[in-house]
Amino acid sequence: MFVYILKRIVATIPVMVIVAVFVFLLLRLTPGDPAAILAGDSASPDQLERIRDRLGLNDPLIVQFMRWMGQLMRGDLGTSLISNTSVSGMLIDRLGPTINIALMTIVISVALAVPMGVIAAWRHRTWVDFLVMSFSVLGFSVPVFVIGYILIQIFAIELRWVPVQGYRAPSDGIGPFFSRAILPSLTLATIYIALIARMTRASMLEVLGEDYIRTARAKGVRENVVLFRHALRNAAVPILTIIGTGFALLISGVVVTESVFNIPGIGRLTVDAILARDYPVIQAMILLTAGIYVFVNLLVDVSYSFFDPRIRY
Amino acid sequence: MEFKSRDFSQAARVLKIRKLKVGLAGRPHAAPVLDGIDLDIRAGETHCLVGESGSGKSVTSLAVMGLLPKDALEVQGGLIALEGVEITAASASQMRALRARKIAMIFQEPMTALNPVLRVGEQIEEVLNMHTDLSQAEAKKRTLDMMDQVHLPDVERIYKAFPHQLSGGQRQRIMIAMALILDPDLLIADEPTTALDVTTQLQILKLIAEMQERQGTAVLFITHDMGVVAEIADTVSVMQQGRIVERAPIRDLLTDPKEDYTKKLLRAVPNLAPRVARAAATKRDVIAVQGLDMTYGGSGFFRKSEGVKAARDVNFTIKPGRTLGIVGESGSGKSTVARCIMRLIDPTAGKVTVAGTEIAQMARRQLQPHRKHFQIVFQDPYRSLNPRWTVARSLCEGPINFGTPRDEAMATAAELMELVDLPRDALDRYPHQFSGGQRQRIAIARAVAMKPDLLVADEAVSALDVSVQAQVLDLLDDIQDRFGVAMLFITHDLRVAAQICDEVLVMQKGLVVEHGPAAEVLSHPRHDYTRNLIEAAPGRHWDFANFRALDTAHPRQGATA
Numbered sequence: 001m002f003v004y005i006l007k008r009i010v011a012t013i014p015v016m017v018i019v020a021v022f023v024f025l026l027l028r029l030t031p032g033d034p035a036a037i038l039a040g041d042s043a044s045p046d047q048l049e050r051i052r053d054r055l056g057l058n059d060p061l062i063v064q065f066m067r068w069m070g071q072l073m074r075g076d077l078g079t080s081l082i083s084n085t086s087v088s089g090m091l092i093d094r095l096g097p098t099i100n101i102a103l104m105t106i107v108i109s110v111a112l113a114v115p116m117g118v119i120a121a122w123r124h125r126t127w128v129d130f131l132v133m134s135f136s137v138l139g140f141s142v143p144v145f146v147i148g149y150i151l152i153q154i155f156a157i158e159l160r161w162v163p164v165q166g167y168r169a170p171s172d173g174i175g176p177f178f179s180r181a182i183l184p185s186l187t188l189a190t191i192y193i194a195l196i197a198r199m200t201r202a203s204m205l206e207v208l209g210e211d212y213i214r215t216a217r218a219k220g221v222r223e224n225v226v227l228f229r230h231a232l233r234n235a236a237v238p239i240l241t242i243i244g245t246g247f248a249l250l251i252s253g254v255v256v257t258e259s260v261f262n263i264p265g266i267g268r269l270t271v272d273a274i275l276a277r278d279y280p281v282i283q284a285m286i287l288l289t290a291g292i293y294v295f296v297n298l299l300v301d302v303s304y305s306f307f308d309p310r311i312r313y
Numbered sequence: 314m315e316f317k318s319r320d321f322s323q324a325a326r327v328l329k330i331r332k333l334k335v336g337l338a339g340r341p342h343a344a345p346v347l348d349g350i351d352l353d354i355r356a357g358e359t360h361c362l363v364g365e366s367g368s369g370k371s372v373t374s375l376a377v378m379g380l381l382p383k384d385a386l387e388v389q390g391g392l393i394a395l396e397g398v399e400i401t402a403a404s405a406s407q408m409r410a411l412r413a414r415k416i417a418m419i420f421q422e423p424m425t426a427l428n429p430v431l432r433v434g435e436q437i438e439e440v441l442n443m444h445t446d447l448s449q450a451e452a453k454k455r456t457l458d459m460m461d462q463v464h465l466p467d468v469e470r471i472y473k474a475f476p477h478q479l480s481g482g483q484r485q486r487i488m489i490a491m492a493l494i495l496d497p498d499l500l501i502a503d504e505p506t507t508a509l510d511v512t513t514q515l516q517i518l519k520l521i522a523e524m525q526e527r528q529g530t531a532v533l534f535i536t537h538d539m540g541v542v543a544e545i546a547d548t549v550s551v552m553q554q555g556r557i558v559e560r561a562p563i564r565d566l567l568t569d570p571k572e573d574y575t576k577k578l579l580r581a582v583p584n585l586a587p588r589v590a591r592a593a594a595t596k597r598d599v600i601a602v603q604g605l606d607m608t609y610g611g612s613g614f615f616r617k618s619e620g621v622k623a624a625r626d627v628n629f630t631i632k633p634g635r636t637l638g639i640v641g642e643s644g645s646g647k648s649t650v651a652r653c654i655m656r657l658i659d660p661t662a663g664k665v666t667v668a669g670t671e672i673a674q675m676a677r678r679q680l681q682p683h684r685k686h687f688q689i690v691f692q693d694p695y696r697s698l699n700p701r702w703t704v705a706r707s708l709c710e711g712p713i714n715f716g717t718p719r720d721e722a723m724a725t726a727a728e729l730m731e732l733v734d735l736p737r738d739a740l741d742r743y744p745h746q747f748s749g750g751q752r753q754r755i756a757i758a759r760a761v762a763m764k765p766d767l768l769v770a771d772e773a774v775s776a777l778d779v780s781v782q783a784q785v786l787d788l789l790d791d792i793q794d795r796f797g798v799a800m801l802f803i804t805h806d807l808r809v810a811a812q813i814c815d816e817v818l819v820m821q822k823g824l825v826v827e828h829g830p831a832a833e834v835l836s837h838p839r840h841d842y843t844r845n846l847i848e849a850a851p852g853r854h855w856d857f858a859n860f861r862a863l864d865t866a867h868p869r870q871g872a873t874a
Contacts (some may be wrong), residue, residue, distance in 0.1 A: 125384065211425035218378055219440050219491065220412035233430045308430050309475045 078280035098265035104185040109192035117200025139194025148260035165262040203235035236307040244300030248293040314854035324355035327531040333391035364552035365778040417492035421504035423484035427476040434472030482513035510642035511849040540852030581780040582857035583808040587831040590815040598630040599799035605663035623649040631799040638814030646823040688760035692772035694752035698744040705740035729758040750781035
């Protein structure tokens with residue numbers, strides 16, 4: 001098991017290097033000159049040239065790449081072309097809100113979606129099942145910002161239960177954090193609840209037809225035990241997969257939510273960086289997202305064996 | 314042969330079923346699945362329910378358990394009384410309380426019947442947790458004690474094992490321990506040994522009998538295997554299309570069956586008397602296998618491992634028009650040999666010469682044109698035909714691949730339908746529109762469409778009812794007569810091997826332990842393993858088809874069988 005995890009970690013290195021190469025090239029090859037943006041519309045060609053030189057944009061691609069990789073190795077993600085501050089510092093500042101909201105989203109999604117899916121499968125083809133499936137279709141089809149505004153309208157403006165926008169770190173008190181994080185999390189969670197509930201239902205439906213479920217019932221086991229002890233663990237692998245993939249996708253999903261709720265997370269940072277062609281920040285963001293994706297996948301793969309003893313590495 | 318002949322008229326009645334009618338849920342006027350079943354089982358009695366697939370045996374047992382699939386089937390009339398408690402009127406929680414305490418069930422496939430993600434000990438213990446107030450420690454002690462009673466070795470270790478870490482026989486012992494731990498009055502066993510090897514089957518049948526004797530349990534035993542019935546039954550009920558057509562004590566039923574259907578069922582049971590080998594043609598061999606080895610796994614990336622030697626030094630030849638059977642238990646390597654010959658897997662060493670060409674070491678691309686010389690029929694016709702293809706498409710695909718014009722391939726397909734006794738319009742239909750036996754005929758037609766020199770049948774009749782099995786065996790015989798094809802017949806069933814094989818090769822753990830004419834091997838086995846296999850075959854002394862003991866029918870058999 002330990003050897004397996006070690007092997008998997010080693011195996012992520014080439015993945016990350018390929019991502020790095022891809023990221024580097026993609027941005028250098030797209031049109032748009034950061035020097036021009038930095039200098040403003042009235043800059044002379046001379047000024048532009050000086051800025052390019054200072055930023056190293058005139059060196060051959062391979063030199064720029066090697067320099068960048070060298071910095072990466074040292075954990076230095078470079079300096080923002082726009083704000084002139086360290087990218088790693090910017091990321092750390094902005095990561096907190098995003099991670100907190102993402103985690104809260106996942107907790108809400110799993111806590112609601114898994115029981116929903118289980119009950120829908122158990123009461124297959126009844127109104128309960130129909131209700132869950134309808135919600136699921138709705139959750140898929142309504143855009144994130146629409147849900148966000150509807151929730152704000154109801155809970156912040158009409159009922160005045162929570163503030164409209166903004167963010168407080170949990171270190172400033174759990175109450176203020178929670179009241180501001182709950183709506184964005186619920187907004188984000190809608191689509192994941194839809195996704196996870198659907199997958200749970202499908203996976204459970206399959207498992208509930210298995211012989212060992214009949215055996216459990218033949219033993220006189222209560223239905224809740226049949227569902228959660230006997231069936232759910234067997235249905236876990238596809239559900240875990242979808243939760244893992246969902247979490248990774250979440251990081252990109254926060255962009256819209258953070259704009260709607262005015263949260264200073266990495267979603268907003270990314271949008272700003274792309275609009276300003278702030279290369280170092282964009283590169284760091286893509287690397288970070290790829291890193292999170294790889295890490296979450298590793299976590300999911302390892303967790304399979306926790307639920308299913310037949311999976312051994 | 315000895316039959317049970319105990320009298321149960323004085324014993325307490327455990328189960329009483331009257332005029333039970335089960336039909337499709339929500340459709341009271343559709344044809345019922347069970348129609349007027351009457352059944353009585355008394356304490357200590359073993360009542361066998363026999364019949365072909367679809368006759369309603371399993372539905373009967375599920376109705377008694379209250380486990381009919383909710384949205385598919387429902388009880389539409391009649392009564393089921395267990396020790397005087399009316400089951401059809403019981404609430405869900407009353408029914409749960411009866412299960413495991415009064416009535417328990419074991420199933421056909423112990424691998425799928427046990428939860429793969431829970432330790433087997435916990436699964437047994439769960440019964441105690443649900444139905445008793447025992448403390449954790451007491452429950453565990455009682456579980457281990459029960460595991461001991463069903464003769465599981467090293468119970469502390471097995472308690473912690475997961476189902477996939479146990480053998481088929483051990484899994485079924487776990488199931489039995491689980492079913493009997495609360496000493497129920499009625500045990501329902503639904504084909505509990507069908508998925509097991511004959512030697513394991515014998516052990517499990519003995520175990521059930523032993524537990525029954527100890528606890529005085531009534532047993533409702535569902536099976537399609539007349540051999541098993543002959544060994545264990547006190548009373549037999551024969552089911553056909555949702556009705557019980559005949560009920561009698563075992564001896565009466567086997568010696569003097571009243572109903573035509575019962576006679577038909579019994580006549581279809583092949584006996585262990587081997588066929589007389591057909592004259593060996595002097596022509597060259599269709600297939601020659603020399604020193605065939607197959608090792609699975611073997612070289613690991615990080616560490617060298619031994620690998621599993623699934624077949625070691627297998628040698629045989631088959632001449633045109635003759636059949637060689639490979640028999641053995643699961644894991645003996647018989648299917649591995651078949652797959653190596655078909656080059657579905659690549660043998661690690663040895664030569665396979667089919668129709669004059671060495672194919673064992675040939676590159677896959679070069680092998681392609683030779684594949685038409687050897688064709689295979691698999692065990693499960695439900696899965697070996699593409700469900701989204703018409704029969705015609707399945708039948709024509711091979712010949713068209715090998716350059717036959719479409720019209721000609723279609724014409725051949727139509728002829729083949731006649732050969733396998735299916736209507737011509739069957740060509741336009743899909744596999745799910747046929748019964749199991751019909752599907753296997755289609756699978757055979759598909760193989761024969763290639764005009765092969767060698768036909769490999771891998772457990773080709775094992776999934777079929779006996780009467781259908783007999784028909785398919787006849788069909789294979791007929792095809793062999795007509796086309797002179799050589800056949801390699803893989804089976805675990807010695808009766809089937811006795812019916813169809815000229816020669817038999819017995820495998821055990823990858824090794825060939827005995828090889829010779831069927832009459833010789835099955836009548837005078839030399840190897841202990843072969844002898845064990847033959848002795849484990851249930852009802853081997855009985856000639857079912859002629860309603861009498863086999864000894865009188867075939868005196869030559871008496872000495873050995």
